[in-house]
Amino acid sequence: MNIFLSKGIFNSSKMTFSVAALFALMxxxxxxxxxxxxxxxxxxxxxxxxxxxxPTIAPSPSISGGDQGLASERVIQIHHPNAAKGLIRINxxxxxxxxxxxxxxxSAASFGVSVLTSPKVSNSVxxxxxxxxxxxxxxxxxxxxxxxxxxxxxxxxxxxxIFETGLSMSHGNGILxxxxxxxxxxxxxxxxxxxxxxxxxxxxxxxxxxxVPYIEGGATxxxxxxxxxxxxxxxxxxxxxxxxxxxxxxxxxxxxxASVFNLDREYGISDLWLNIEARVMAxxxxxxxxxxxxxxxxxxxxx
Numbered sequence: 001m002n003i004f005l006s007k008g009i010f011n012s013s014k015m016t017f018s019v020a021a022l023f024a025l026m027x028x029x030x031x032x033x034x035x036x037x038x039x040x041x042x043x044x045x046x047x048x049x050x051x052x053x054x055p056t057i058a059p060s061p062s063i064s065g066g067d068q069g070l071a072s073e074r075v076i077q078i079h080h081p082n083a084a085k086g087l088i089r090i091n092x093x094x095x096x097x098x099x100x101x102x103x104x105x106x107s108a109a110s111f112g113v114s115v116l117t118s119p120k121v122s123n124s125v126x127x128x129x130x131x132x133x134x135x136x137x138x139x140x141x142x143x144x145x146x147x148x149x150x151x152x153x154x155x156x157x158x159x160x161x162i163f164e165t166g167l168s169m170s171h172g173n174g175i176l177x178x179x180x181x182x183x184x185x186x187x188x189x190x191x192x193x194x195x196x197x198x199x200x201x202x203x204x205x206x207x208x209x210x211x212v213p214y215i216e217g218g219a220t221x222x223x224x225x226x227x228x229x230x231x232x233x234x235x236x237x238x239x240x241x242x243x244x245x246x247x248x249x250x251x252x253x254x255x256x257x258a259s260v261f262n263l264d265r266e267y268g269i270s271d272l273w274l275n276i277e278a279r280v281m282a283x284x285x286x287x288x289x290x291x292x293x294x295x296x297x298x299x300x301x302x303x
Contacts, residue, residue, distance in 0.1 A: 105270035105302040108149040108160070112275075112298015116141040116168050116192070119222075120289040121239075136172035136190060143168030143192070145296055149200060158202035162216065168192040174228065186229050193223040198244070208254050208271070217244030220281055222290045239283060239290035247277025249300060271302040 080087055082096065089097040117140055121132040145166030153159035169191055174184040198218030219242045226235040253263060253272035263269040277296050283289035 103264065103268070103270070104154065106151050108151060108300055108302045110145075110147045110149070110164075110275065110298050110300040112145055112296050114143045114145045114166055114168065114297075115295045116143065117293045119239075119292045120283065122289070130175050135175060135188070136170045141168040141170050141192065145194075145298070147196070149300075151302075154204075156205075158204045158212075160200045160202070162196065162198045162200050162218070164194070164196040164198070166194055168194075188229070189227045191225040191227070193225075194220050195223065196220040202249070208251060208260070210251050210254060212249040212251070212273070213246065214249065214277075215244065215246040216277075216279075218242070224288075237288060239285045239288040241281040241283045241290050241292075243279060243281035245277055245279030245294075247275055247296075249273035249275040252299075268303050269301055273300040273302070274298075275300050 080090075082098075086098040087096055088099045091097060118132055118136070118138055123130045143166050145164060147162050147164030149160045149162050151158055151160040169189060171187060171189050174186045174188050175182070196218065198216045200214060200216040202212050202214040204212045204214075219240065222239045222241065224235075224237045224239065226237075228234070250273060251271060252274050253260065253269070263272075275296075275298060279294045279296075281290070281292055281294065283291040
């Protein structure tokens with residue numbers, strides 16, 4: 001009995017020792033595996049940090065020996081996969097800065113107000129000369145104008161073709177065909193619709209230029225419609241004129257690079273201009289001479 005117990009005790013101790021040895025071996029292997037994985041994680045983390053950290057900027061040694069002189073900064077350049085997409089810099093806040101190319105403009109549109117001096121229009125009633133000023137007054141005509149500019153050439157300046165129209169109005173009393181002529185009770189409203197075609201040259205030699213003078217020349221056909229207040233009479237006529245002028249455009253979109261980029265990418269706008277111009281037009285129809293001076297003020301959009 002005692003031998004059996006001793007044998008049983010001996011066998012149990014031997015089994016306990018074997019289990020303990022196996023457990024210790026598994027613990028050692030687990031520690032080694034954990035250490036290896038931890039080392040690999042540290043390596044991956046270090047590589048990830050290096051790939052996301054922007055290039056460091058370190059000061060170069062002093063210019064003169066041991067003197068405390070001015071130090072220049074040295075920028076470390078590294079290859080980056082986004083360089084092919086235009087990446088030029090990684091800022092200290094880890095924001096990426098790309099080089100982008102703005103599209104070249106080929107057209108423009110202008111909207112504004114116009115001031116037209118009174119034309120030299122005249123007529124004869126019972127041998128008495130009736131002028132525009134005697135019927136509608138000597139005041140200027142105010143209106144609106146809009147044009148489209150095609151810009152086919154951008155070498156040695158900017159060359160374009162303008163197509164323009166607008167609307168101006170004036171009111172006045174009619175003239176009775178009496179002797180002498182007298183003002184009538186009926187009023188007239190004169191509508192003037194100019195149709196213009198001109199060549200335009202801009203003194204624009206660089207992108208985002210602050211001030212751009214320009215000259216233009218061509219012809220205008222003035223469509224005229226005269227309506228009487230009682231709707232009993234409507235007169236329609238036309239008068240051609242030729243001339244030209246010039247002006248200056250002030251760039252109002254020359255701001256920070258972010259605004260310029262947003263205008264170009266979001267709206268396709270290359271430049272915004274505030275333009276002021278003057279034209280002198282000479283009438284080509286003596287019996288309906290529409291010689292005048294026109295001043296336009298507006299906004300031009302290049303795209």
